[in-house]
Amino acid sequence: MNINSLDLNLLQTLDVLLTELNVTRAAQRLHLSQPSVSAQLARLRTLFDDPLLLPGPRGMLPTARAQALREPLRLALEALERAVAPPDAFNPANADNIWRIAATDYTASALVLPALNLIRAAAPQSRMAVYALNPPQILQQLEKGELDVVFHTGDSAPASLHQRKLFSERYVLAGRRDHPQLQQPLTLEQFCQLDFVMVSPDGGGFHAATDRALAKLGRTRRVALSVPHFLFMLEALENSDLVAVLPERLVRRATQLTLLTPPLDIEGFDILLLWHERLHRDPAQQWLRQQIVAAL
Numbered sequence: 001m002n003i004n005s006l007d008l009n010l011l012q013t014l015d016v017l018l019t020e021l022n023v024t025r026a027a028q029r030l031h032l033s034q035p036s037v038s039a040q041l042a043r044l045r046t047l048f049d050d051p052l053l054l055p056g057p058r059g060m061l062p063t064a065r066a067q068a069l070r071e072p073l074r075l076a077l078e079a080l081e082r083a084v085a086p087p088d089a090f091n092p093a094n095a096d097n098i099w100r101i102a103a104t105d106y107t108a109s110a111l112v113l114p115a116l117n118l119i120r121a122a123a124p125q126s127r128m129a130v131y132a133l134n135p136p137q138i139l140q141q142l143e144k145g146e147l148d149v150v151f152h153t154g155d156s157a158p159a160s161l162h163q164r165k166l167f168s169e170r171y172v173l174a175g176r177r178d179h180p181q182l183q184q185p186l187t188l189e190q191f192c193q194l195d196f197v198m199v200s201p202d203g204g205g206f207h208a209a210t211d212r213a214l215a216k217l218g219r220t221r222r223v224a225l226s227v228p229h230f231l232f233m234l235e236a237l238e239n240s241d242l243v244a245v246l247p248e249r250l251v252r253r254a255t256q257l258t259l260l261t262p263p264l265d266i267e268g269f270d271i272l273l274l275w276h277e278r279l280h281r282d283p284a285q286q287w288l289r290q291q292i293v294a295a296l
Contacts, residue, residue, distance in 0.1 A: 021059040090283035092123035107151035110249040114295035142276035154270030170268040175243040197225040197242040
């Protein structure tokens with residue numbers, strides 16, 4: 001039999017007929033007329049090439065074929081009902097989800113850590129995997145279900161993804177706490193005479209937002225060290241006279257550093273939460289996104 005020739009309504013009728021073994025009672029349960037059920041039984045007999053139900057002394061008797069169909073058919077229809085039923089309400093207390101998040105070390109520090117405490121308190125059996133952000137791959141990773149959410153800057157986020165702005169970030173000037181040149185606000189001239197460390201995610205870069213802002217003023221600075229991660233940058237700041245222009249949220253609680261407002265306007269950036277349409281209505285994923293926002 002070609003499954004494409006089957007009508008789901010016919011299978012539901014057969015299930016009820018095999019339970020009731022009576023066309024009249026089956027029609028009442030199905031809210032159909034008796035002739036309609038009889039007509040469907042006739043179609044079922046043709047499809048299965050079997051009488052299925054035979055007249056008996058007290059109702060109808062299933063054939064061997066019908067008897068063999070009874071349990072598999074019931075289980076199949078129950079599975080189909082579960083598959084198309086609305087999702088159950090998400091209960092974090094019993095959840096064992098693995099949350100998959102892509103972030104830079106900056107957004108992991110600024111966003112994942114605060115959210116982690118909320119998530120662990122409410123969903124103690126769940127786990128979290130934080131992946132290194134790889135911008136060219138995030139759309140494909142989200143489509144495949146390899147990631148749940150992504151933290152991304154607003155300037156280059158894929159337009160096809162759902163997004164929510166989490167915050168706008170600004171830059172601050174940072175150096176070790178006892179840095180001799182950071183004990184008072186700086187002039188632009190003093191700023192340009194400092195030696196800087198900067199993060200270059202792709203490696204080896206010596207030009208960033210600060211340099212673009214300086215170029216508009218006809219000025220330059222010296223970047224003495226380029227590193228791939230913020231963690232290494234913070235260690236460099238604590239153990240040298242190098243300074244850095246950093247996102248404020250990364251260092252606002254760093255008591256070992258001195259923070260100043262740069263003596264020029266440096267364009268900040270927005271941080272977005274991104275997710276795919278395939279998870280947009282999932283109750284567990286909606287809960288995850290709510291926890292991230294609540295932790296801001």
